[in-house]
Amino acid sequence: MAVVGYESVVRNSSGAVLLSFAGPCGLATTNQAEFHALLQGMRYLREKFMGCSIMVEGGSQNGKGNWKFQQSRGETHAMAASRKRSSSAKPVSHLRHEDSRSLSTNSALNSSPPPAKTTEAEPVVALAPPKLGQIFGISAICLSPYLYLLFFYYDIDAQLKWSILCNVFLSIGGFFATLFVIPVASRYLVRRNLFGYDINKKGTSQGSVKVPESLGIVIGIVYLIVTILFQHFNFEADSNWLVEYNAALASICFMILLGFVDDVLDIPWRVKLLLPSFAALPLLMAYAGHTTIIVPKPLVPYIGIDILDLGWIYKLYMGLLAVFCTNSINIHAGLNGLEVGQSIVISAAILIHNVMQIGVSSDPEYKQAHAFSIYLVQPFIATSLALLSYNWYPSSVFVGDTYTYFAGMTMAVVGILGHFSETLLLFFLPQVLNFLYSCPQHFSFVDDKGEEN
Amino acid sequence: MAVVGYESVVRNSSGAVLLSFAGPCGLATTNQAEFHALLQGMRYLREKFMGCSIMVEGGSQNGKGNWKFQQSRGETHAMAASRKRSSSAKPVSHLRHEDSRSLSTNSALNSSPPPAKTTEAEPVVALAPPKLGQIFGISAICLSPYLYLLFFYYDIDAQLKWSILCNVFLSIGGFFATLFVIPVASRYLVRRNLFGYDINKKGTSQGSVKVPESLGIVIGIVYLIVTILFQHFNFEADSNWLVEYNAALASICFMILLGFVDDVLDIPWRVKLLLPSFAALPLLMAYAGHTTIIVPKPLVPYIGIDILDLGWIYKLYMGLLAVFCTNSINIHAGLNGLEVGQSIVISAAILIHNVMQIGVSSDPEYKQAHAFSIYLVQPFIATSLALLSYNWYPSSVFVGDTYTYFAGMTMAVVGILGHFSETLLLFFLPQVLNFLYSCPQHFSFVDDKGEEN
Numbered sequence: 052m053a054v055v056g057y058e059s060v061v062r063n064s065s066g067a068v069l070l071s072f073a074g075p076c077g078l079a080t081t082n083q084a085e086f087h088a089l090l091q092g093m094r095y096l097r098e099k100f101m102g103c104s105i106m107v108e109g110g111s112q113n114g115k116g117n118w119k120f121q122q123s124r125g126e127t128h129a130m131a132a133s134r135k136r137s138s139s140a141k142p143v144s145h146l147r148h149e150d151s152r153s154l155s156t157n158s159a160l161n162s163s164p165p166p167a168k169t170t171e172a173e174p175v176v177a178l179a180p181p182k183l184g185q186i187f188g189i190s191a192i193c194l195s196p197y198l199y200l201l202f203f204y205y206d207i208d209a210q211l212k213w214s215i216l217c218n219v220f221l222s223i224g225g226f227f228a229t230l231f232v233i234p235v236a237s238r239y240l241v242r243r244n245l246f247g248y249d250i251n252k253k254g255t256s257q258g259s260v261k262v263p264e265s266l267g268i269v270i271g272i273v274y275l276i277v278t279i280l281f282q283h284f285n286f287e288a289d290s291n292w293l294v295e296y297n298a299a300l301a302s303i304c305f306m307i308l309l310g311f312v313d314d315v316l317d318i319p320w321r322v323k324l325l326l327p328s329f330a331a332l333p334l335l336m337a338y339a340g341h342t343t344i345i346v347p348k349p350l351v352p353y354i355g356i357d358i359l360d361l362g363w364i365y366k367l368y369m370g371l372l373a374v375f376c377t378n379s380i381n382i383h384a385g386l387n388g389l390e391v392g393q394s395i396v397i398s399a400a401i402l403i404h405n406v407m408q409i410g411v412s413s414d415p416e417y418k419q420a421h422a423f424s425i426y427l428v429q430p431f432i433a434t435s436l437a438l439l440s441y442n443w444y445p446s447s448v449f450v451g452d453t454y455t456y457f458a459g460m461t462m463a464v465v466g467i468l469g470h471f472s473e474t475l476l477l478f479f480l481p482q483v484l485n486f487l488y489s490c491p492q493h494f495s496f497v498d499d500k501g502e503e504n
Numbered sequence: 505m506a507v508v509g510y511e512s513v514v515r516n517s518s519g520a521v522l523l524s525f526a527g528p529c530g531l532a533t534t535n536q537a538e539f540h541a542l543l544q545g546m547r548y549l550r551e552k553f554m555g556c557s558i559m560v561e562g563g564s565q566n567g568k569g570n571w572k573f574q575q576s577r578g579e580t581h582a583m584a585a586s587r588k589r590s591s592s593a594k595p596v597s598h599l600r601h602e603d604s605r606s607l608s609t610n611s612a613l614n615s616s617p618p619p620a621k622t623t624e625a626e627p628v629v630a631l632a633p634p635k636l637g638q639i640f641g642i643s644a645i646c647l648s649p650y651l652y653l654l655f656f657y658y659d660i661d662a663q664l665k666w667s668i669l670c671n672v673f674l675s676i677g678g679f680f681a682t683l684f685v686i687p688v689a690s691r692y693l694v695r696r697n698l699f700g701y702d703i704n705k706k707g708t709s710q711g712s713v714k715v716p717e718s719l720g721i722v723i724g725i726v727y728l729i730v731t732i733l734f735q736h737f738n739f740e741a742d743s744n745w746l747v748e749y750n751a752a753l754a755s756i757c758f759m760i761l762l763g764f765v766d767d768v769l770d771i772p773w774r775v776k777l778l779l780p781s782f783a784a785l786p787l788l789m790a791y792a793g794h795t796t797i798i799v800p801k802p803l804v805p806y807i808g809i810d811i812l813d814l815g816w817i818y819k820l821y822m823g824l825l826a827v828f829c830t831n832s833i834n835i836h837a838g839l840n841g842l843e844v845g846q847s848i849v850i851s852a853a854i855l856i857h858n859v860m861q862i863g864v865s866s867d868p869e870y871k872q873a874h875a876f877s878i879y880l881v882q883p884f885i886a887t888s889l890a891l892l893s894y895n896w897y898p899s900s901v902f903v904g905d906t907y908t909y910f911a912g913m914t915m916a917v918v919g920i921l922g923h924f925s926e927t928l929l930l931f932f933l934p935q936v937l938n939f940l941y942s943c944p945q946h947f948s949f950v951d952d953k954g955e956e957n
Contacts (some may be wrong), residue, residue, distance in 0.1 A: 118872055239769040244697070251594040268765060271778075273757060280786045286789065297750035297786055312721060316692040326725075326909060332732045333750055334741065403868065 178234050178263075179439035179447040185226025192437060193399035197406055205410030211422055214285050218426050221284075221432035225277040229437035237263035237448055245314065247391040247449055250388070257445055265314040267440070270434045271307035274457070276301065277430040286428070291339075292423055296367060298337030299427060299464045305455065306377065310456035324374065330460065331373035334450045335366045340420070341468040342366065369467050372476070376466075377459035379482035382489065384455060386443040391435050392484075394458040399463060400478045408471075417470075424469030431461050584889035597628055631687050631716075632900040634893035643889060646852035650859055653944060658863030664875055667738050671879050674737075675886035680729040681724060682890035690716035690901060697769065700902055704839070719894070723887045724760035727910070728753065730883040738879070744792075745876055751790035752880060752917045756910065758783040759830065765908035777827065783913065785828035787898050788819045793873070793923040795819065826928070829919075832935035835942070840897040842886040844888050846935075847911040851885045853931045854918060861924075870923075879924030884914050893932025 071155050088364060201207065201215065240246065240263040252258040278300060286293050309326050312318060343364035361368075384390050405421040405428070412418055435458070441448045466475030476483065516612050554866045604771075654660065654668065693699065693716040705711040731753060739746050795818035796811050804810060837843050858874040858881070866870055878945060888911070919928030929936065 089619065235767075239771070243769055245768075246765040255804060272761070272765075276782050279782055281791050282786065293790065294747040294750055297747055297754050297790060300786060301750050301757055306760060308725070308757060308761040311761065311764065311768075312725075314697055315698075315764075316689075318692070329729050329732055333735065333753060336732075336735050470708055 062369050141348050181442045186440045197402045200406045218429050221277050222430045226433040227272050229434045236269045237479045264449045265451030265453050266448040267451045271457045272437050274434050295337045295468045298333040301333045306456045306460035308452035314451045327374045329368045372401045373463040376463040380459040381455035386444050387446040391439040398428050398477050420470045424465040425467045553743040554898045587670045632798045635896045650855045653859045671882050674730050675883045679886040679890045682726050682887045685722050689722045706791030718906050719900045720904045721764050723891050723911045727887050748790045748921045751786040752788045757914050761911045761912035763906035767904045780827045784823045825914040829916040833912040834908035840899040844892040850931050851881045873923045877918040
């Protein structure tokens with residue numbers, strides 16, 4: 052509270068001053084002075100510029116932020132204008148509305164001069180530092196059994212071990228790249244309104260912090276780059292595995308694309324169910340493994356055969372598996388770090404399964420299938436750990452549907468192309484139980500709310 | 505102008521009425537009545553609720569839209585709140601600010617009662633109908649030479665012709681799917697602020713229409729679905745071409761992802777140059793064609809050989825070709841329909857080249873390479889024609905970087921995997937000349953403006 056006055060100015064859209072006025076307010080707070088100037092400005096405007104669009108900016112820097120006031124046809128006008136302005140340096144720049152006149156009210160405490168210019172505040176996103184301590188602990192718990200089995204317990208072919216090590220180094224590179232890129236990408240995401248508030252911290256000071264969303268897009272792109280680079284280290288152009296590897300890349304990439312589109316556009320649930328099925332198709336095409344199941348002993352007399360070739364039914368099952376994995380990671384979203392945490396635990400289990408199968412088998416084709424799975428899971432676990440270091444409670448970033456789709460698809464891909472999709476379902480047991488438990492609710496959701504999921 | 509009065513009500517954030525007031529305005533327009541009510545409301549607020557956040561909504565339905573007024577810390581608050589509200593039915597819902605109190609002013613002409621409730625206006629996107637007449641003409645001009653050569657002029661193997669026809673039918677399906685999906689997707693894109701104004705229609709009534717951006721994402725997804733489906737019609741799991749086909753899918757999909765990320769986040773130009781190089785890598789890995797060039801006759805005595813194997817230098821050239829194609833389509837953006845138009849013309853030229861090579865050659869491998877190119881170009885041209893029907897002057901949608909990246913990459917992919925990358929550069933001659941002409945300006949841009957491109 053102080054003795055204040057106000058200075059105001061009315062500008063047209065090109066910035067030229069149409070009108071300026073000033074006056075005393077007596078004893079008042081700066082907000083009251085702002086109001087006073089606003090009232091005065093509106094009285095003038097009512098007489099002179101009735102029917103024009105008006106934009107109001109307040110200039111007092113008292114921590115209450117700026118006043119924005121404008122008449123818009125849709126509620127998103129203010130945002131749209133700012134978005135277009137920021138990209139006006141591009142070859143295709145965009146218009147600002149021609150009929151808007153801008154009114155700036157610079158109210159001032161008489162002890163300090165009014166700020167020379169009201170600049171727009173660029174949102175500052177300062178992420179908490181990554182929680183590397185926790186990540187180190189989690190890595191030790193999840194990965195030490197795998198590394199022990201790989202290096203000490205089993206006697207694994209040197210050539211294969213070298214490929215795996217090469218992949219490990221690339222994955223570590225991916226880990227640090229992700230750590231570095233997440234804060235940068237967060238700025239871009241918040242600037243484009245891809246952020247949320249942490250509903251579980253409602254009422255606390257952390258509940259009103261803007262948390263960047265959809266950081267899965269960073270992980271996804273880093274993952275794709277790492278796996279593409281690894282391709283050049285490990286495969287020859289005529290390798291049999293290259294077709295499956297490329298199919299895996301295509302499926303995972305398509306899923307990341309769909310996840311990001313979902314994050315940005317909020318696509319309806321029907322499309323959400325349909326599109327992952329398409330994403331899984333290149334995978335099924337490239338699948339060169341068995342399509343048979345072993346008939347349980349008691350049933351053999353009735354069916355007459357030991358091994359039943361399911362053919363396209365088996366492929367259908369794998370397609371549904373991909374859709375299930377994708378959605379089952381997503382269904383667990385909502386608690387800090389849960390999506391990433393469960394993905395890391397499942398993929399650590401996959402790694403241990405793979406190395407055990409490689410260790411005990413003597414069939415080179417079988418070994419290769421499990422090595423293939425390792426090549427795809429290691430970069431995934433590395434980039435996910437980097438993401439978890441920011442997503443660990445209290446989260447400074449959210450992962451978005453981009454990550455959950457990407458994670459689900461990656462695990463479905465390694466299960467299918469590594470030829471252990473039944474074992475994969477065991478690792479997904481908590482998710483399967485959760486899915487069965489939530490089925491009734493889920494389907495009544497669909498009936499009741501239609502578009503909303 | 506009429507005799508009007510106003511009714512206003514002050515609500516807190518949960519909707520409870522804190523204060524209501526009404527009064528006469530005398531002879532005034534509805535906008536003046538709105539202002540009057542606003543002034544009156546602010547006088548009360550100044551006395552009673554100083555320091556709270558205030559949101560103002562006007563209720564007069566006179567075509568000037570609603571008044572929105574709120575004090576926000578950043579300029580994007582209003583938009584953010586609305587975005588979060590729309591997704592509040594999802595499992596992870598988001599907070600609205602607790603300290604906001606809302607003030608609704610329902611001014612009313614005394615001849616009509618005030619509207620019972622002020623609802624938020626959902627932006628209505630009514631696209632102009634697709635310009636199918638122009639599209640029919642363009643298709644006739646571009647595609648009739650190709651179809652004539654395919655069906656009448658050359659005697660093409662029935663098996664190959666059947667595959668091409670199968671692809672044609674899928675592409676036609678893709679055309680209609682795209683026509684149908686574009687208006688739906690436009691609504692989603694505008695709702696998420698992915699729209700622009702047509703700078704070349706500045707000053708006219710069309711210059712202030714919101715034109716949805718980034719429709720390339722629709723084309724990209726439809727294209728991927730068509731090509732994935734075709735894979736199942738045409739290839740066997742052990743086909744040699746499957747590895748290249750999957751590599752093509754992975755590269756194109758990665759490029760669509762990057763384009764859409766660029767549209768949403770406006771990534772800096774350095775990253776824009778770097779990432780397409782990664783997207784091209786799966787392609788180079790899968791490339792099984794020649795890496796040789798024929799040495800021009802006069803130089804043979806000096807070099808000593810007829811055919812020079814360039815090895816990795818040839819692969820580097822192909823990688824740079826992918827980056828060039830991607831950016832050269834983008835550089836022509838800015839005029840209605842130019843990006844899509846040039847892509848259609850170039851791909852029609854590619855189709856004619858392919859069918860001529862198939863017609864005159866007797867080498868099955870060579871024929872297969874050009875058929876491969878046809879399989880990828882036909883769906884591209886079909887979906888692009890559907891996009892052009894909306895993007896033709898006057899554009900009712902914009903294509904975004906998503907489309908230009910996607911188009912450039914698709915053409916680079918077919919050039920590389922069809923083994924005619926040198927011929928492709930001839931089709932890109934206007935773009936090559938434009939690139940050379942703009943080189944000096946382009947590089948000084950880079951020096952002067954840094955981040956902006």
